[in-house]
Amino acid sequence: MASGYHLMELPTKVLIGEGVISKLGEFVKDSAGQQGVVVASGSNVGSKVRRAVVSSLPVEPVWVEVTAADVQNVDRVMAASTGRGCIIGVGGGKSVDVGKLAAFKLHLPFYSVPTSASHDGISSPFASLKGLDRPYSFMAKPPVGILADIEVIASAPRRLLASGCGDLVSKLTAVKDWELAHRVTGEYFGGYSASLALMSARTVLDGSKRIGTFSTDSVRDLVEALISTGVAAGIAGSSRPCSGSEHLFSHYLDILAPDSGLHGEKCGIGTIMMAKLHGIDWRRVRSALRNVGAPVEAAQIGVEESMVVEALTKASNIRPDRYTILSKRKLTEKSAGLLAKSTGVI
Numbered sequence: 017m018a019s020g021y022h023l024m025e026l027p028t029k030v031l032i033g034e035g036v037i038s039k040l041g042e043f044v045k046d047s048a049g050q051q052g053v054v055v056a057s058g059s060n061v062g063s064k065v066r067r068a069v070v071s072s073l074p075v076e077p078v079w080v081e082v083t084a085a086d087v088q089n090v091d092r093v094m095a096a097s098t099g100r101g102c103i104i105g106v107g108g109g110k111s112v113d114v115g116k117l118a119a120f121k122l123h124l125p126f127y128s129v130p131t132s133a134s135h136d137g138i139s140s141p142f143a144s145l146k147g148l149d150r151p152y153s154f155m156a157k158p159p160v161g162i163l164a165d166i167e168v169i170a171s172a173p174r175r176l177l178a179s180g181c182g183d184l185v186s187k188l189t190a191v192k193d194w195e196l197a198h199r200v201t202g203e204y205f206g207g208y209s210a211s212l213a214l215m216s217a218r219t220v221l222d223g224s225k226r227i228g229t230f231s232t233d234s235v236r237d238l239v240e241a242l243i244s245t246g247v248a249a250g251i252a253g254s255s256r257p258c259s260g261s262e263h264l265f266s267h268y269l270d271i272l273a274p275d276s277g278l279h280g281e282k283c284g285i286g287t288i289m290m291a292k293l294h295g296i297d298w299r300r301v302r303s304a305l306r307n308v309g310a311p312v313e314a315a316q317i318g319v320e321e322s323m324v325v326e327a328l329t330k331a332s333n334i335r336p337d338r339y340t341i342l343s344k345r346k347l348t349e350k351s352a353g354l355l356a357k358s359t360g361v362i
C-alpha cells in the first residue's frame with residue numbers, strides 16, 4: 017500500500033521533569049472541566065504519589081483501583097467514568113492499559129501518568145489486555161497527555177526500569193522485521209517512524225552503562241525514548257516499528273507461562289535470538305541488556321527451555337498477518353533449540 021494512506025494519532029502534550037506530579041491538576045484542566053476526573057490506578061502506587069495526585073486536582077477524583085489488565089477492570093473504570101471529563105491512568109502497565117481502553121471506548125480524553133518505565137505503553141496507541149481472543153496489543157488511541165515525573169519514575173524498582181530497556185532494544189528487530197515484510201509482501205514501510213524507533217533502541221544499545229545507573233538523567237533519557245517509540249507507532253499508524261518477531265515470542269510466552277517475567281524482559285530475550293536470525297550483532301544486544309541488569313537467559317525469569325523452543329516454533333501462528341523473520345525461517349524444534357543455545361538463552 018505504498019500509495020495508500022493512514023491516520024497518524026499522536027499525544028498532544030508531554031510534561032516531563034522532576035516533581036511535575038504536583039502540576040497534574042493544571043495539566044488536565046482543559047479536559048477535567050467541572051465534571052471531575054477518574055483515576056485508574058494500581059495497588060502498587062504509593063501513598064505519596066496518591067496524595068500528590070489528589071492534592072493537585074481541584075476536585076476529589078473518583079479513584080478506581082485496577083487489579084488486572086482485563087475486561088472486568090475496563091468495565092469498572094467505564095462505569096465510574098460516566099459524566100466525567102477525562103480518565104487518568106496512574107501507575108505501571110496495567111492501570112495505563114485499562115484506563116486507555118476505557119477512555120477509548122467512552123470517547124473520553126486519556127492522560128497517562130507512569131510511575132515506572134517498564135514498557136512503551138505509556139505513550140503508545142495500543143492497549144494490552146488479558147483474556148481476549150488474541151494475546152497481543154490492539155490499537156486504541158494514544159494518550160492526549162503524558163505527565164512523566166522523573167523523580168517518581170526513578171524511584172521505581174530497578175527491575176521495572178531494566179524491563180523498559182528490554183522493550184526499547186526490541187525496536188531493533190521490530191524494524192528489521194518491518195523492512196523484511198515490506199520487501200516480501202509489499203507492506204507499507206515508514207522510513208521516518210522506523211528511524212525514530214531505532215533511535216530509541218540505540219539510546220540503550222549505545223549507552224547501556226550510563227542508562228544502567230538509572231540516575232535521574234538516564235531515567236529521563238529512558239522515559240523520553242519510550243515516549244518516542246509510542247510516537248513512532250502513532251506516525252506509522254501501526255505497532256510495526258515497535259513490535260516484531262521478538263514481541264510475538266514474548267506474547268507466546270505470555271500464554272505458556274503467564275506469571276513468568278515482565279513484558280520488556282521477555283522482549284529483550286527475544287531480541288537477542290531474533291537479532292541472530294536477522295544476521296545482526298546479537299552479542300551487542302545481550303551485553304546492553306546485561307549492562308542495564310535485564311535478564312538474558314530464560315532461567316532468570318523462570319521460563320523453561322521447552323517453552324522457549326515451543327515459543328520460537330509457534331509464535332508466528334498467533335499473528336499470521338504479521339510477516340516477520342519467524343515467518344520466513346519457520347524454525348523446527350531442532351533449529352529453535354540450536355538458536356536458543358547458541359545465544360545463551362537456554
Ligand SMILES: [Zn+2]
Nearest residue numbers: 135136183283
Ligand atoms: Zn513492547
